Every structure is written in structure tokens, then in C-alpha cells.
Amino acid sequence: xxxxxxxxxxxxxxxxxxxxxxxxxxxxxxxxxxxxxxxxxxxxxxxxxxxxxxxxxxxxxxxxxxxxxxxxxxxxxxxxxxxxxxxxxxxxxxxxxxxxxxxxxxxxxxxxxxxxxxxxxxxxxxxxxxxxxxxxxxxxxxxxxxxxxxxxxxxxxxxxxxxxxxxxxxxxxxxxxxxxxxxxxxxxxxxxxxxxxxxxxxxxxxxxxxxxxxxxxxxxxxxxxxxxxxxxxxxxxxxxxxxxxxxxxxxxxxxxxxxxxxxxxxxxxxxxxxxxxxxxxxxxxxxxxxxxxxxxxxxxxxxxxxxxxxxxxxxxxxxxxxxxxxxxxxxxxxxxxxxxxxxxxxx
Numbered sequence: 430x431x432x433x434x435x436x437x438x439x440x441x442x443x444x445x446x447x448x449x450x451x452x453x454x455x456x457x458x459x460x461x462x463x464x465x466x467x468x469x470x471x472x473x474x475x476x477x478x479x480x481x482x483x484x485x486x487x488x489x490x491x492x493x494x495x496x497x498x499x500x501x502x503x504x505x506x507x508x509x510x511x512x513x514x515x516x517x518x519x520x521x522x523x524x525x526x527x528x529x530x531x532x533x534x535x536x537x538x539x540x541x542x543x544x545x546x547x548x549x550x551x552x553x554x555x556x557x558x559x560x561x562x563x564x565x566x567x568x569x570x571x572x573x574x575x576x577x578x579x580x581x582x583x584x585x586x587x588x589x590x591x592x593x594x595x596x597x598x599x600x601x602x603x604x605x606x607x608x609x610x611x612x613x614x615x616x617x618x619x620x621x622x623x624x625x626x627x628x629x630x631x632x633x634x635x636x637x638x639x640x641x642x643x644x645x646x647x648x649x650x651x652x653x654x655x656x657x658x659x660x661x662x663x664x665x666x667x668x669x670x671x672x673x674x675x676x677x678x679x680x681x682x683x684x685x686x687x688x689x690x691x692x693x694x695x696x697x698x699x700x701x702x703x704x705x706x707x708x709x710x711x712x713x714x715x716x717x718x719x720x721x722x723x724x725x726x727x728x729x730x731x732x733x734x735x736x737x738x739x740x741x742x743x744x745x746x747x748x749x750x751x752x753x754x755x756x757x758x759x760x761x762x763x764x765x766x767x768x769x770x771x772x773x774x775x776x
Contacts, residue, residue: 431745432477432501434649434730438510438723440485445492448473455485473499477747478652478733482506482726502656504649510721512648515678517655522662531761532663540669541592543760543768547670548593549586550687550770552601556582557773558690559608562697593670598686606632609693610639613700639696645721646692646729647685653733653750654688655681661754663761684753687770691746694773695732699725737771746771 435450437443442453449470473495481488481504493516496503503516522528556579582601589597610630633640655678658665668679676682733747744752749771759765 430475431734432747433471433475434478434480434733435471435476436480436482436723436726436730437486438482438726440483441487443486443488443492445473445489445495446470448495450476450479450492450496473501476501477656478502478504478649480504480506480512480649480730482510484508500656500660502652504652511645512652515652515655517659517665521659525662528662528758528761529664531758531763532667535669535761538591539760542766543757544593544670544683545589545591546768547683547686547770548589548598550768550772551598551689552582552586552589554687554690554771554773555601555605555693556586558694558697559605561694562609562611562701602632606630610697610700613697614639639700641721642696642699642725642729643692645726646696646732647689649730649733650685650688650692651678651681653747654685654754657747657750657754658684658757660751661758663754663758684750684757684768688746688750690773691732691735691737691771692729695729695735699728737773739771740769744771 437452440455442455444451444453450473451468451470453468454466476496476499479496479501493503497516497518500518500521504512505514505516507513559579559582581604585597585601585604588595607629614628614630630639631637632643634644655665658680663680665678665681666676668676668683671679671682673679734745736743737746737749738744739749739752752769753771756765756767756769760768
């Protein structure tokens with residue numbers, strides 16, 4: 430069953446009763462009690478992610494304990510409304526001690542092979558996204574998995590070596606980001622009769638939109654992956670490739686790589702939708718439509734439930750991540766040699 434993602438962006442008091450998450454909204458002073466809305470609730474067992482995005486949200490300790498016991502990822506946001514903290518369950522699997530042992534004893538050749546598989550899956554999914562964008566941009570009617578703009582990425586995916594010793598991932602990324610939003614971004618808001626000032630996109634965490642949308646989507650994706658890693662009895666800190674001593678989620682950052690293109694695809698759709706009025710301009714003229722408003726966040730938070738294809742089966746993305754982390758645990762145990770990753774097919 431797909432777990433729910435709950436977002437709270439207004440003052441609220443969150444508590445628990447009878448294994449339910451209970452939400453109460455405070456009333457402004459001077460407002461009669463009779464107009465106060467009734468508390469709402471949701472079964473805790475159905476919740477996968479909770480996002481707290483307001484400085485006046487109060488959450489009870491009892492609720493936090495129940496959420497974490499349910500392996501719910503609890504995300505807190507700062508005063509700029511960007512995710513800044515993540516709480517996870519400490520006891521996510523019955524065989525956690527054995528899983529930790531297997532993970533710690535994983536050989537270097539195994540980790541290099543797993544990283545090779547991860548990079549190949551990421552580049553192939555990036556190629557699929559560019560193919561989809563090409564179809565939309567050129568208004569072509571024929572559909573195929575990989576179109577002409579993606580051939581370089583497909584060829585690169587075939588050249589990835591064990592451990593990605595040639596850093597093919599970075600080469601692919603340079604090409605990918607150069608072409609991802611081609612023809613979609615404008616320096617100035619176009620009038621109905623003209624479109625001027627096409628600008629290139631530069632992937633930069635602190636750069637102009639749509640970097641803000643990508644950052645938000647990736648932060649939620651990271652939390653989903655970390656949650657699934659804990660649920661599979663693995664340490665999200667100990668990566669197969671990422672090794673930054675200041676990074677508490679190295680393994681999550683490894684495993685989320687082939688899933689990033691799903692966020693990219695969603696952001697492309699938000700930008701290119703002619704009915705959305707989402708014209709992205711320079712930061713000085715950024716329209717309110719592309720700020721991280723509740724409506725924009727609602728669209729971004731839909732991706733955990735989007736259907737993906739993994740192992741020739743259709744599955745919600747959040748469930749697919751669970752299959753990916755479970756397959757990784759089997760690799761550490763020596764029961765498998767391949768991680769299951771989704772394949773981004775065009776439709």
C-alpha cells in the first residue's frame with residue numbers, strides 16, 4: 430500500500446489518539462468558538478512522510494514517537510520553507526544488527542559494481558527525460574524510449590566502468606543539464622504576442638529557478654530513500670560511493686541518484702504546461718507562480734505516488750524505493766548481485 434505524504438503549512442497542533450494523527454487548527458483571537466473547525470485525523474499506519482513547514486506548529490512527543498515507530502520520515506522546514514531536518518526510526522528492521530554487519534563488511538569490488546549499476550540507471554533515466562522533453566518541445570507524435578537528443582547519454586551509459594572510474598556520471602550531467610530545459614526559460618516575462626530572452630539553465634543549488642523546485646523535490650526524495658533504507662535495516666550514513674565525513678545520509682544520496690530524473694521530469698512538466706502560466710525568469714523578476722507556494726509544493730509532493738516501472742512491473746515511486754533498498758540489502762547479504770532500479774519509459 431502506498432504511504433501518504435502529509436504537508437502542514439499553517440499553524441496547527443498535532444497530537445495522537447487511538448493510533449490516529451489528530452490535527453487541530455488554532456482560532457484567531459476574537460473569533461467565536463462556534464466557528465472553530467473540527468479536528469481532523471489520519472491513521473498513523475498509513476503515513477509515510479510528514480512535512481512541518483510553519484514556525485507555529487506544535488507536535489506532541491507521543492505523536493512523534495508513534496510516527497517514528499511506524500517508520501514515518503518526519504521533515505522540518507526552516508523559515509525559508511526549505512527542508513532542514515529529518516527524523517527517522519532507530520529500529521527499522523528485525524534483523525538490523527545482521528544487516529549492519531553485512532553492510533560494514535561489504536567488499537570494495539561489490540561496492541564498485543553497485544555504484545556502476547547506479548550510475549548506468551541514472552544516465553539511462555536522464556536520457557529518457559531528454560527524450561520526453563524533445564517530444565514535447567518539437568510537438569512530435571511518434572514516441573520512442575530514446576530519441577536523437579539522447580544518443581550521447583545512451584552511449585555514455587554503456588561506457589560506465591566499475592566504480593565509474595572515468596567519472597562518466599559527471600560527463601553525462603554536463604550534457605544533461607545543458608539540454609534539460611532548453612527553450613523553456615526566459616529572462617523576462619513574455620507578453621502574449623512575443624517570447625524573448627531565452628536563457629540557458631545552470632544547475633546550482635542557490636541559482637535561479639527552477640533550481641528552487643529541484644532542491645525541494647530532491648530533499649523530499651532524499652527523505653523517502655533514507656526512510657526506506659532504515660526500513661530495510663541499513664545504515665543511511667555508510668555509502669557505496671559518497672563518503673563525505675560531514676554527510677549523515679551518504680547511502681541515501683547514492684541510492685536516490687536514479688530517482689532524481691523523476692523529479693526533473695515533474696519540474697519540466699510544470700514549466701512546459703501551457704495552462705500553468707509557470708514562466709520562469711531571472712531571480713529579480715521571478716513570478717509568484719514559481720515561488721515555493723503551497724500550490725507548487727502540492728504538485729511537487731505528488732511524485733512519491735507517481736507510477737514507475739521497476740522489474741517490468743508498475744509501482745508507486747515510494748514502493749519502488751522500498752524494493753530498491755530491499756534489493757540492496759540482499760546484495761550486502763550475498764543473495765543478489767544487482768540493485769533493482771526503475772526505468773523511466775516514455776508514454
